Every structure is written in structure tokens, then in C-alpha cells.
Amino acid sequence: MKTTANARFAITNWDEKPYSEGPDLPKMTRATVTRSFTGDLEGEGRVEYLMMYRADGTAVFLGFERFTGRLAGRSGTFVLQRTGAFEGGVAKESYSIVPGSATGDLKGLTGGGTSAVGHGTEFPFALEWEMA
Helix, strand or coil: CCEEEEEEEEEEEEEEEEEEEECCEEEEEEEEEEEEEEECEEEEEEEEEEEEECCCCCEEEEEEEEEEEEECCEEEEEEEEEEEEEECCEEEEEEEECCCCCCHHHCCEEEEEEEEECCCCCEEEEEEEEEC
């Protein structure tokens, strides 16, 4: 049976650099982002995003995030695969736990979720999860 973990995260570091851009070309960047999580999910996540910006300021992105910490009292790590878009000041994203990526007490973890967040310093995060 799936359980919902409710948490909040704060971005503690955002380092974004272009790797391809030019006249009449969409800008493509790579961002290394670190987040701290509190709540049912406690620990740190580090994500590598690849992003493509359109001329109108909207963007699409994908990334992989390794979470290290505790989920519902269980310690370990897992990897989230993230995909999304940034439009109208809101980043809408879906994420899922990569099968076979969990370690420690979290081995066998599956699940995922969605989010829609704007600008700010702290954001809600929900993860629907279960142990295989």
C-alpha cells in the first residue's frame, strides 16, 4: 500500500552554466542544485538538471537527484528522475524513484509524485512511496 511522505525543501545552492547558446538558438544550460529536506523526508538532495530556455523565457528540464537521508525513520539513499517545464513563473515537475536505485533501509523503495512551485525560499514536497 502506498504511503504519502510530506516534506518541505529549501534550495541551498544553485549553480547554472550555459553549455550551448547562440543567435537564434535556444539556450541550453546545466544546473547543479542542492536542497535540504525536512518533514517525513529528512536529508539532502543533489540534482543535475539539463535545461533548455525558449526565447519567451519558458523552459523545459530533466534531471537526476540523489537523496541521502531518512524517509519515515528509514535511512538510505535513492535517485529521483525529474522532468518538467517552467512557464508563467511556475515550475511544474513530475518525479519518480529510479527502480533499483535505493540503498540501505530504503532498498526496494518505489514511488513518485508531482509538484508545481513558484519563486520562494521553501517549497512543499510530497512523495507517494511503498517498499517492494
